[in-house]
Ligand code: FES
């Protein structure tokens with residue numbers, strides 16, 4: 001048992017697309033060590049601008065490819081053209097896991113000469129200013145493609161830049177996901193006066209769509225609003241808040257270990273009112289959601305996962321949610 005396995009939840013790491021970085025964290029020529037899915041990885045951006053993610057250990061003699069040496073000490077390793085240079089003996093590896101150069105070999109090893117993919121290489125997509133990878137415990141190919149939204153395109157000038165918030169949460173991903181169908185906790189954990197009313201709660205393949213209608217008290221009376229969530233697998237969600245002030249939250253969660261999850265939240269709001277209403281109401285909405293994350297963690301980090309919880313008729317559709325989630329919980333073979 002590894003240290004992070006507290007035994008509070010027996011479920012495996014889910015498969016699917018997961019965010020590992022924000023695009024702006026990785027400029028051309030950058031390389032960064034990562035730890036997700038219980039593995040050591042390295043992300044790098046080639047000189048032509050492609051984001052790549054590979055396994056961390058160099059197939060030559062096992063050096064970690066994520067840490068530079070000499071001029072690059074304390075930073076990432078060198079990126080040379082489309083490849084990453086190993087700090088130990090200078091072998092170069094591209095994003096497909098091929099060895100592209102051995103600086104001192106007269107004859108390349110056969111697997112190198114054949115252009116075999118030797119180093120583990122990950123499927124990478126860049127959407128919504130995020131770098132995503134496909135994780136499957138048995139290395140099966142992607143079965144769907146992540147979607148981008150218009151509002152989060154880098155060239156979209158109508159929406160603000162990302163307001164980012166991140167948390168490392170000591171809980172299995174599913175415990176965090178269940179929050180989305182748990183209407184009853186809002187009052188007790190977050191102090192909201194009314195339970196949100198469910199208008200849509202649908203599960204379709206790898207997608208989930210939920211819409212809650214809300215009635216928010218304001219100094220100028222009650223404002224009708226909505227919280228609409230679209231999830232793509234277990235790791236990627238887009239949440240749209242409307243009513244008092246339009247807010248879009250890209251709410252992504254990535255497994256670090258089985259029972260450690262990294263939440264990466266990015267908020268965007270309309271640019272036209274960013275300096276007026278955005279400064280007051282807009283900021284208050286973001287602060288409130290972040291506070292809810294802090295509150296939820298007090299529960300998540302200590303709770304035990306029950307396969308058969310004792311539910312009542314007022315509880316949300318946990319069984320449906322778990323059936324949907326189950327498709328992503330593939331046991332490693
Ligand atoms: S261990 Fe990477 S080049 Fe030798």
Ligand SMILES: [Fe+2]
Nearest residue numbers: 179189292296
């Ligand atoms: Fe919550």
